[in-house]
Amino acid sequence: MIKIENISFDHCIKCTVCSMYCPVSQATHLFPGPKASGPDAERLRIKNPELVDSSLKFCTNCKRCEIACPSDVKIAEIIQNAKWNYLKIHWFRPRDFFMSRTDLVGGMATLFSTIVNFIIGLAIVRVFMHVFLKIPYRTVFPAYEKTTFRRIFKKELRWSQSEFSKKIIYFHGCYVNYNNNRLGREFVKVMNALGYGVEMKKEKCCGVPLIANGYIEKAKKNALYNISSLQKGNNESKIVATSSSCTFALKNEYSSFLELDNSGIADRVEFATKFIYNEFLSGNIPKMKPLGIRAAYHSPCHLERMGGVMYTLGVLKNIPGLELIVLNSECCGIAGTYGFKKENYDISLSVGKNLFTLIDKAVPEFVITDCETCKMQIEMNTKYKVLHPVTVIAMALDRK
């Protein structure tokens, strides 16, 4: 029998607003839109599970439909659930397997980063990936670091953290660990400037790429690991993350999607800018020097869904000498691993087109955004460098 929590489709008034704001159905005729794929088809799938459509795979899970919905229907969740059922039948896909194991692949790749970065840059390898793994030729993969952030933290940063009486727990996520150590360092610097010492617990990939690719059991395993690991020892401190998608998973998706009990951590998990905003609000603003930078801000879909954009804007407005152009809310089209797949590549670019045009029109020096995959997409498709809000604060702290 259908669980009562899962019948939000029942509230759908068929007002069509979700379809209107769907970036994918604007970009391709292959996707019937969130209304048709979500609440409409759900009734039919309940009647007959065979009526599941392959077109579901085009959903990027950007959640813009849920933001638009006046009836609070969990449209994206309905579509994701149906997608899993569809994927159960087509279970082994080597590309999706590796793409969704960011920690496994990242862990190996950082060991041999020079070679790996060299190899995936080679034309022949990219042709191979294009043909056999169905990863589009033009995709630029984020380079792997020489070492992991955890090792850096252990070697260099850990020692100074005991000076601080107040603590936070940092959930760094795969991207900082394997692809962008610098952001981790900057985060520690900003926390220290706010008077907080940083601790780290053992963690596995938050599960977002696993969820997106339909590996639910594996995602559940990771989630359980993270929930119990984050509750060990220090049980009061806030858990702060620099990745908006990781935050959303820890805070919301563990309970709503994976149906796990995350009540021990949900209230403690905070996205970096929300944490910083509250510190700023209580008067704890470190000394920052004027930056003299003009930057455009892109709000990631998932952060918007979490209601987190206002905090990021609040933080950025407190940075002296930062001329901020807030871009109209548009989806960048990458949606995690979505844009890295050949069949989605054109859709992904077409979705992001509006955003790229907006950025070009704004003529900034940098683009600021909270999400790592948005960063990759914007850097692949515009000439601008993309910064994390935490990086911008760190820059202002560094200025002499």
Added chain:
Amino acid sequence: MIYDCLIIGGGLAGLTCGIKCASHGLHTAIISGGMNSLHFSSGSIDIAGYDTKGEVIKKPFDYLKTMVKENTGHPYAKTGIPGIRGSISFITEKLSQEGINLNSNNDFNHFHITTLGSLKPTYLSQESVFSARVTDIVDSHEKLAILNFKGFRDYYPEQTAANLKKNRLFKDTEIILGNISLPYYMNTEKNLHEFRSIDIARIFETERYLPRIAEEIKKASGGATAVSLPAFIGVNNYKAIRKKLEDMTGKFIYEIPTLPPSILGLRLDHALKNSFINLGGEYIAGERVVSGSVKKDQVEFLTTRNSGNIPVTSKFYVLTTGSFFSGGLSAGFDTISEPLFGLKVKSDNKRSKWYNSTFFDKKSHPFLGFGVETDNRFNPVSENGKTIKNLFCAGSVLSGYNPVSEGCGGGVAVATGFRCAERIIKEIKND
């Protein structure tokens, strides 16, 4: 998070209130849980369309002068006639700053043509629905072409034409029907499951298609001097698109609102949101207020879905959560309640008294008039009978009027939203 004014609900009332507050430098935020009902509206703003007998009102303000004396519970009686006028000119000005011009027929109502070919009175309309040129075309019975986009399932021009001819005004007007199409677009580029007004609006917004569309319009409209299309000629830069099409075709272009999503309403929505954000307001989409805590006669704080243990607080709160559709009112098996604060609601606790036996009953339906009870300052009353001083209510969450049968939904939203803002500005200045 401490605001001067926090508005729950981002519809016409909430946006009007927010724009007014922000324009006076107040730290204002709007929390909007889902898109507003402008997305389904005609895109015109009605003040008062029909009197109690269902007869069309010619001069709404004249009518209201007597109405507010007789019906003191009506929101208009609380804003006062000068208040309505003030709010209407305020919102007209703000919209024109964002590129949307609203025309009125001096102090008279004018009509807009509906999809089914009936005529509805309204007060303010966009240029493509009412202007002096429209009056000319109708009065001099110029030849009219009613066109559709081929394959568009949300509009049927034959119905419009057949019923329009039954109106005396159009009896002698020659009407021709036709279709426009872009075969390339139809075949390959588009998803026919999602072929709504917004999708066609996006075709019109693609500049390179315009000459071809103009050709099609010319071909389909014969010798007509005026062409009516379902409202889909672009959302954001519709003015430029319409001008270009008019120049290219040499014909006047009229728009008829059809099934949702309403492009005419969407233009107002976008313009109002832009105006609010440009004035420094914070528009928080995708967040939902879960409950409000009331202590004595004050709202203490709000809890939102994502705020967790950090309560959201403000000096003043405005409730513009709409009626049943938007969740401002919630209907149980036989009770009607206001879900966020548990405010006192004017309704009937017998379900069979909520509706009339026919759907299009002359007397409309009682449930459309249900809503929150307020005093003359728009402060609501909590369940224990105490007036909440720092909470104001505006728009269709209010009781005492029927937006559809009186033809006054837009006017009440604007007037009450504006009045709440004025009160808040005054109180903050006095502090």
Added chain:
Amino acid sequence: MFPSKGSMLIIDYRINNVVVNRCRPPADGDIIVPGDTVSLIGTTSKEISYDRINELTVDDEEIEVLLRDGEMLIPNVRHTRALRAYCGVRPLLAVTGETQGRNISRGIALLDHHERDGLDGMITIAGGKLMTYRLMAEKTADLACEKLGVKKECSTHLIPLPGSEKKISRKSRIKDFTGIPDSVVGSTLYRHGQRLHSIMTRDKKNYRVICECEMVTEGEIEYAIKKLEVKDLVDLRRRTRIGMGPCQGELCAYRASGLLQEFGGAAPDESVELLKDFLEERWKGMKPVLWGDGLREAEFTYWIYQGLFGISHMKDGKKKDNTKIDNITEENTNNKDNKKIKRKLK
């Protein structure tokens, strides 16, 4: 004969895929039946007088009974939107002197009045339901034939209903229609069986979903209007399920009325009248369950058809048009300030 009113409640989606029946002597609300995309809770039994058999309404008490008893069978019932409630009158026949409607069998009663009352040449068939009509016809015809001395075997039970002559598997059919979602093909197949071949052609019409809740395409509507004797929108609903989903015609009613006149089923202005009739017919079932999301849906539908479309402000062509709206502009032309306004507007 006992005219007995029975009411049923329709639930938004299939809360069960098999019939759930309560094991007790027949009583109100003891069965939940899945039917296409919805589930039905039934029924009540209330004896009514002959003069009321045409003005039927579902009472609030009946709804409460159905919900309460339905909830005992499947708890989701109370938390799900009730789409409609409707009722009908059973022509119950008390053959053996029962006095309570509930006790009378719902079976078929074939009465030979020659044996029973000495009336030669008269047969009565009574009881039964739509589902058993063919069997009832067979029994009646058999008896009549016997009396008339016709020996021929009845063949009703051997003739498949239209569309079910050949069983076609959903899977193989779905593959034939690439580009149309499986949910659309599957729904059409469920409704029309083998007729799917004539409906689902590779035509653009089949890519245009008219009823988005029940996935009815323009092609299916055309087929129904042209081939299945559809005369109005209520007929069309019975053939295709348009307007029977959660939105109860909010989007599709208008579209269907437009298509009805496009495919020659009605004149344009007539189709608008039919649209009104259709929405009134939907309202009959919606109003008894007007709470929660059902009320939201009704409000939205009312906004669209009355607020936006002005459906009840339609002019009747035959009557003299003297509503004042037309005078607005006429008066305006006489207005002295008119030129000034025009200039301002330009």
